[in-house]
Amino acid sequence: MHMADALISPVVGGTMWLATAGLATYSAKKIKQGLDEKKVPLMGVLGAFIFSAQMINFTIPGTGSSGHLGGAMILAILLGPHAAFLTIASVLAIQALFFADGGLLALGCNIFNLGFFPCFIAYPFIYKQIVGERSNQKRLFLGATIASIIGLQLGAFGVVLETVSSGISDLPFSTFVLLMQPIHLAIGIVEGLVTTAIILFVWRERPEIIQKAAMSESLGNLTIKPVLVGLLAFTLITGGVLSWFASSNPDGLEWSLAKATGVEELQAPEDGIHGILAAIQKKVAFMPDYNFKEAEESVVNAPKGKVEESWPAVNSGTSTAGIVGAMMTLLLAGVIGKSLQLVVKRH
Amino acid sequence: MSKMESYWLDLKQLDEMAGNRTVLHRIHPCAKLLTTVIFLTVVASFSKYEISGLFPMFFYPIFLIILGELPLGPISNRVLLALPFVIFIGIFNPLLDQNPVVQFGPFFISGGWISFLSILLRFLLAVTAALILVATCGIDAIGMALLQLKVPKVFVIQLLFMYRYLYVLLEEFIRTIRAHSLRSFQGEGIRPRVWGSLLGQLLLRTIDRAQRIYQAMLCRGFDGEIRLIRQKKLVGMDIVYFLGWSAFFIIIRLVNVTQWLGTLLIGGY
Numbered sequence: 196m197h198m199a200d201a202l203i204s205p206v207v208g209g210t211m212w213l214a215t216a217g218l219a220t221y222s223a224k225k226i227k228q229g230l231d232e233k234k235v236p237l238m239g240v241l242g243a244f245i246f247s248a249q250m251i252n253f254t255i256p257g258t259g260s261s262g263h264l265g266g267a268m269i270l271a272i273l274l275g276p277h278a279a280f281l282t283i284a285s286v287l288a289i290q291a292l293f294f295a296d297g298g299l300l301a302l303g304c305n306i307f308n309l310g311f312f313p314c315f316i317a318y319p320f321i322y323k324q325i326v327g328e329r330s331n332q333k334r335l336f337l338g339a340t341i342a343s344i345i346g347l348q349l350g351a352f353g354v355v356l357e358t359v360s361s362g363i364s365d366l367p368f369s370t371f372v373l374l375m376q377p378i379h380l381a382i383g384i385v386e387g388l389v390t391t392a393i394i395l396f397v398w399r400e401r402p403e404i405i406q407k408a409a410m411s412e413s414l415g416n417l418t419i420k421p422v423l424v425g426l427l428a429f430t431l432i433t434g435g436v437l438s439w440f441a442s443s444n445p446d447g448l449e450w451s452l453a454k455a456t457g458v459e460e461l462q463a464p465e466d467g468i469h470g471i472l473a474a475i476q477k478k479v480a481f482m483p484d485y486n487f488k489e490a491e492e493s494v495v496n497a498p499k500g501k502v503e504e505s506w507p508a509v510n511s512g513t514s515t516a517g518i519v520g521a522m523m524t525l526l527l528a529g530v531i532g533k534s535l536q537l538v539v540k541r542h
Numbered sequence: 543m544s545k546m547e548s549y550w551l552d553l554k555q556l557d558e559m560a561g562n563r564t565v566l567h568r569i570h571p572c573a574k575l576l577t578t579v580i581f582l583t584v585v586a587s588f589s590k591y592e593i594s595g596l597f598p599m600f601f602y603p604i605f606l607i608i609l610g611e612l613p614l615g616p617i618s619n620r621v622l623l624a625l626p627f628v629i630f631i632g633i634f635n636p637l638l639d640q641n642p643v644v645q646f647g648p649f650f651i652s653g654g655w656i657s658f659l660s661i662l663l664r665f666l667l668a669v670t671a672a673l674i675l676v677a678t679c680g681i682d683a684i685g686m687a688l689l690q691l692k693v694p695k696v697f698v699i700q701l702l703f704m705y706r707y708l709y710v711l712l713e714e715f716i717r718t719i720r721a722h723s724l725r726s727f728q729g730e731g732i733r734p735r736v737w738g739s740l741l742g743q744l745l746l747r748t749i750d751r752a753q754r755i756y757q758a759m760l761c762r763g764f765d766g767e768i769r770l771i772r773q774k775k776l777v778g779m780d781i782v783y784f785l786g787w788s789a790f791f792i793i794i795r796l797v798n799v800t801q802w803l804g805t806l807l808i809g810g811y
Contacts, residue, residue: 199628200668201661205586223694235696236759239703240752246708247715248741250546254731264741285701289708292676292684293556294549295624295669300582363590363661364631365638365654389737396742404749519804528601529608 197305198354200298204361212303222277234278242282253389267313268343268390276314283310308353313346321345336391343387351379550712555616560680566610570780571679571687577787578675584791585667591656594800596663603670610678621669632661681705
């Protein structure tokens with residue numbers, strides 16, 4: 196459920212980056228305050244553990260299919276929410292950088308969906324509440340399973356919200372929710388059970404690890420709530436405002452460029468290309484609102500009447516020009532690059 | 543466990559690529575990181591139905607792959623592996639948006655297919671850009687760049703630590719899972735009965751290892767900070783690199799060069 200760069204808009208990506216950066220700074224501060232430097236190597240090694248464990252297939256009985264581990268809940272239980280958040284963030288960063296799972300622009304979204312919800316919502320408000328001070332097997336089982344499921348459900352919902360407000364996928368909100376939540380309910384149950392199995396094993400073999408983790412936690416827990424509430428409010432407000440802005444102005448950069456330069460006409464011209472010179476002058480006119488009158492006449496049904504902003508001029512002439520141009524561009528890039536390489540090598 | 547092994551090999555390959563010494567590798571990591579960010583933002587900012595306008599953006603990955611002397615094989619492999627999710631979400635566009643918007647002679651292409659194609663192009667651009675960044679910097683340099691950009695130190699240290707241990711742990715996991723699958727009749731999946739004991743055992747071993755590592759680090763004078771030796775200063779070339787590419791991206795964003803070139807070649811109308 197890693198989101199990809201291809202499916203998000205800069206506004207959504209940027210907002211989620213801001214929220215994630217805030218959380219990361221806050222978590223880093225918390226860890227520093229705790230002066231728990233012993234956690235640093237543990238975080239590193241556990242991050243690598245989760246990364247590797249995510250690649251193991253768990254057979255789901257009776258179905259023949261298999262599930263994976265997300266890992267944030269285990270990390271939260273072993274490290275506490277702040278260190279767990281940073282650890283899962285680093286796992287996702289390595290995945291985005293080295294393995295193209297998710298993307299750099301979407302990294303903020305991914306860290307938020309897969310880190311914030313399990314570490315700062317499901318862990319303190321569900322796992323901690325169920326497990327309490329004196330843990331036993333049954334409580335651990337219930338706490339870890341339910342918290343994993345809810346954490347993943349929230350994360351999946353985050354994916355839906357971010358994708359829909361980006362407006363690049365045409366999936367409507369309701370369909371997407373119906374698609375994502377049930378799938379992730381199934382995934383969440385498997386994840387919850389695997390998490391529980393691991394935690395219970397560790398609890399039986401080396402109970403002190405779980406107990407120690409739970410104890411070092413209790414200090415930080417008191418102060419987290421107000422920050423969390425403030426942060427949630429902040430995210431909801433900016434999210435709400437920005438997504439409204441995003442839907443009325445799907446193109447954030449264009450909008451901000453127009454604002455920055457103060458040139459309102461940027462959006463005004465409706466025509467396609469009249470000539471090369473005119474084209475250079477008009478610049479953004481290549482993305483006019485839309486001008487496929489001819490095509491529209493031949494279209495009987497325009498679904499929902501929601502024809503989006505910008506497909507430049509529809510006419511086979513321009514389309515062919517586009518394709519020829521695209522080929523040429525790629526060829527040109529290759530040729531210039533190759534010759535550059537020769538020049539560089541000679542030096 | 544082929545997936546883990548392939549991940550392991552990919553890590554090694556990317557690390558080797560990062561060790562190259564080309565012009566591109568000599569550019570300051572901050573400049574490369576920021577350029578990548580601008581590139582990704584500009585790519586994402588194109589309108590949903592943009593195709594031709596995205597093409598000139600390919601200049602960036604193509605240039606970098608050539609200048610950085612990066613092998614195409616491993617990069618395209620990773621791109622293919624990451625493709626399914628994007629297709630899974632994107633394929634709904636052609637189904638949901640059937641407005642014909644482009645005409646080729648007697649054929650019409652719907653807006654959904656156009657936006658789907660646009661998504662694939664964005665995906666290709668974004669993924670190659672990220673892989674190129676790693677392949678020309680390496681994780682240590684990226685960590686250094688992050689520190690210079692004021693990312694919390696704990697996080698950067700965590701990133702570098704984790705990356706180091708990934709090698710060790712992946713190898714151990716590969717051995718364990720191989721041992722398990724040799725002794726079980728169920729192929730590669732892990733049965734529920736051993737979910738806890740198998741991973742739990744690995745986890746305990748991991749924690750013990752972390753403690754040993756921590757002791758060893760203390761013995762060698764670790765005080766909670768990682769000091770990177772490779773300190774680099776920004777020079778004029780780095781700034782030119784960053785500003786040059788940024789200007790290029792913004793111009794490409796504002797002017798549809800592809801359309802212009804195509805019109806020029808087929809004689810306009």
